[in-house]
Structure formats: structure tokens, C-alpha cells
């Protein structure tokens with residue numbers, strides 16, 4: 001869980017590191033949606049497996065109302081990609097292909 005200000009601070013810091021050339025997989029195009037928590041939650045295509053258990057989206061899905069303050073950037077990015085957000089899909093391909 002992160003507040004809006006904390007999410008904005010994280011995005012600003014990551015953006016600075018991207019601009020400095022660090023190999024970062026986070027998607028800049030998703031940051032406005034992450035800051036405003038304006039993506040579909042939970043992300044049903046995001047699967048977490050640990051110790052023989054499997055969760056849809058993060059391991060936090062059972063905590064009531066947590067999704068409204070989601071601080072799991074990966075879940076937001078995958079939610080936007082699987083919602084068909086063209087800008088984020090393009091950004092994901094460009095970013096991932098740069099490092100894979």
C-alpha cells in the first residue's frame with residue numbers, strides 16, 4: 001500500500017533513473033495511472049505463486065480495499081497492458097526488448 005504522494009515520489013525517482021540510463025523495466029507510460037490508481041484492479045492476468053499457493057494479482061488480494069491504494073507497480077502495468085492500453089503496450093515492448 002502506498003499513498004498518492006508516495007506513489008508520485010516513487011514514479012519521480014524511477015523516472016529520473018530511467019533518464020540517467022539505468023536498466024529499469026518499469027513503464028513510464030503507466031506512471032500517471034499508478035499515481036492516480038486509475039487502472040483496473042485486481043489484475044486477473046497477474047499471478048503470484050509462492051510456497052505452493054497461488055494468488056490472482058498480488059498476495060494482498062484478500063485485504064479489503066487495499067487495491068484502491070495499490071503500490072505494486074507490476075500489477076498496474078500488467079492491468080493496463082491486458083486492458084488493451086496501446087501506449088503502455090508499446091512502451092512495454094520497447095522497454096522489454098531493449099533488455100531481453
Ligand code: SF4
Nearest residue numbers: 057058061067070072
Ligand atoms: S493491491 Fe494491487 S497488487 Fe494487491 S491485489 Fe490489489 S491491485 Fe493487485
